[in-house]
Amino acid sequence: MQYENDEETLNNKIEFSLAFIESLVSSAGLSGEQKTLVDRCTKNIYEEYQIHNFSEQYEPDFIKFYDELMKQPEREAKNLALVLERYVLGGMDIFSKKTNIEIKNRLISFDISELPRSIQTTGYLVVLEHIMNRLKRNKGLGKHTWIFIDEFHILLANPYSADYIAKIYKTGRKENAIPTIITQNIRRCNQK
Secondary structure (H helix, E strand, O other), X not given: OOOOOHHHHHHHHHHHHHHHHHHHHOOOOOOHHHHHHHHXXXXXXXXXXXXXXXXXXXOOOHHHHHHHHHHOOOHHHHHHHHHHXXXXXXXXXXXXXXXXXXXXXXXXXXXXXXXXHHHHHHXXXXXXXXXXXXXXXXXXXXXXXXXXXXXXXXXXXXXXXXXXXXXXXXXXXXXXXXXXXXXXXXHHHHHO
16 A cells, blocks of 8 residues: 555555456446445455554455455345356466566566456456556656556456546656557547
């Protein structure tokens, strides 16, 4: 949690969680109940992280989110948890594990081309969240960050991911970012 104030950080994490979950669950969007559950569970796991002085043991991840979702009393929570189970405990659990890659180089290239098509938007969102965190850290160090996003049209697959990338593009200037988007599929961008 490297943002200036806790409320801004929490709101950004909730926005990311909504986009992330929606990219896995439905291209038609999340229901109002699902949005409330994602908001509540995200808030709960980040508050626990903060209460425990940002201890690595309490660092929020997809498994903690899923466990928190399972604790919720609403039937919709159980339904959403069932849909997400394959991404947490099943064969598509790539985003529920901590990375084993050290990202300390000045030039980093994220390649999501090997991801199954059904989770490419999700992969993009994970990378963009890392970039947002890196922007905040680099700004604190007085560094500029160049960002090149290829296959941009993939991010327009759902409203939350589109909003998320728009936010990065708009606020990136304040974070010393130099963003560039690239796509070969202008027609798809235009239809959104």
